Amino acid sequence: MKMKAIVIPEPGKIEVREVEVPKPGPYQALVKVETMALCNSTDRKLVEGHFPGMETYPLVLGHENAGIVVEKGEKAACFKVGDRVLGGMVFDFGVPGLVGGWGGFCEYVLVNDHDAMARDGIADAAHGWYDSCIIQNVLPEGVGADEAALLCTWREVYGGLGDFGILPDGCTSPNPDVKKVLVYGGGPVGLSFVKFMKLLGIPWVGLVDGNVRKHAKALEFGADAVFTPDQVNFPKESFDVIVDAVGNEAIVNAAIGMIRLGGTIGVYGVISQPVLTLEKGKGPYHFNLIVHQWPTRRRERAAMGPLADWIRAGKLSAAEFVTHRFPAPKIADAFAALKAGEALKILMTF
Numbered sequence: 001m002k003m004k005a006i007v008i009p010e011p012g013k014i015e016v017r018e019v020e021v022p023k024p025g026p027y028q029a030l031v032k033v034e035t036m037a038l039c040n041s042t043d044r045k046l047v048e049g050h051f052p053g054m055e056t057y058p059l060v061l062g063h064e065n066a067g068i069v070v071e072k073g074e075k076a077a078c079f080k081v082g083d084r085v086l087g088g089m090v091f092d093f094g095v096p097g098l099v100g101g102w103g104g105f106c107e108y109v110l111v112n113d114h115d116a117m118a119r120d121g122i123a124d125a126a127h128g129w130y131d132s133c134i135i136q137n138v139l140p141e142g143v144g145a146d147e148a149a150l151l152c153t154w155r156e157v158y159g160g161l162g163d164f165g166i167l168p169d170g171c172t173s174p175n176p177d178v179k180k181v182l183v184y185g186g187g188p189v190g191l192s193f194v195k196f197m198k199l200l201g202i203p204w205v206g207l208v209d210g211n212v213r214k215h216a217k218a219l220e221f222g223a224d225a226v227f228t229p230d231q232v233n234f235p236k237e238s239f240d241v242i243v244d245a246v247g248n249e250a251i252v253n254a255a256i257g258m259i260r261l262g263g264t265i266g267v268y269g270v271i272s273q274p275v276l277t278l279e280k281g282k283g284p285y286h287f288n289l290i291v292h293q294w295p296t297r298r299r300e301r302a303a304m305g306p307l308a309d310w311i312r313a314g315k316l317s318a319a320e321f322v323t324h325r326f327p328a329p330k331i332a333d334a335f336a337a338l339k340a341g342e343a344l345k346i347l348m349t350f
Contacts, residue, residue: 028110066085084148245269
């Protein structure tokens with residue numbers, strides 16, 4: 001049986017191809033995709049051809065999706081037919097030369113039962129396990145398809161709060177030493193950092209973005225102040241934490257000049273270049289620099305509970321972030337809207 005998939009044949013080109021529907025193994029479930037979300041940074045860099053470590057084309061795009069289980073292997077104990085799950089992927093399309101740029105933008109994808117594989121001692125690469133299996137989970141009650149697709153971003157951002165020392169593991173209250181945070185980047189990630197920190201009660205959170213249209217959204221989410229990059233003129237040691245949600249050497253060096261003694265600069269956005277030049281002398285005697293180039297899966301998985309609570313309580317919704325919807329065959333139009341700065345979060349369906 002054939003299905004449609006969004007393929008990048010070479011950098012700069014996008015097309016929809018027909019490929020074979022994957023067959024679930026004993027620890028897997030086959031998922032019919034309901035909703036897909038563009039990752040503004042990763043997917044754009046894959047399309048443009050400069051995402052670090054992903055240089056093989058053609059590739060099947062996508063890693064943010066949610067769907068319904070339609071078939072499962074006999075050992076996939078945590079899934080049942082009819083469950084809504086998120087984060088399905090496909091790596092083997094049975095076509096020589098076609099690889100998965102996580103392969104989530106397909107009509108059907110696969111999810112893996114990490115817990116069952118770990119229980120049976122086969123949670124390793126030799127048996128087809130990869131770290132993303134840890135977060136291919138059944139959605140809690142009360143989480144719809146749109147919110148499920150956004151959870152692919154939200155869980156990672158919430159996990160980043162732990163990586164950057166803002167929210168200690170197992171805590172529902174933030175680190176009391178974190179009172180003033182500056183976030184660079186007003187895309188879905190940066191705005192999620194702003195919203196989550198204000199929901200958690202961080203006293204002061206500011207946003208820096210050159211697109212003033214995103215300032216209003218940040219203020220709606222509770223930001224205490226918004227700035228364009230040319231308006232940032234803070235003295236030394238102004239902030240406890242500075243988050244770079246863009247992934248830019250210039251932002252990191254600007255942050256060094258504003259972080260307090262013992263504070264943390266958290267780089268969340270993927271930095272394309274392999275070498276960074278740091279102007280260390282601009283900062284205090286010591287500070288922490290954390291480059292969050294890959295999710296911390298245990299924190300990401302643990303984030304499901306508190307995020308679902310916010311969703312059910314009406315404190316967090318996809319409608320706050322989603323600005324555009326496109327049918328999957330119109331993905332070139334979706335990327336055009338993203339490149340033009342018109343879109344915040346884009347959802348797609350087949």
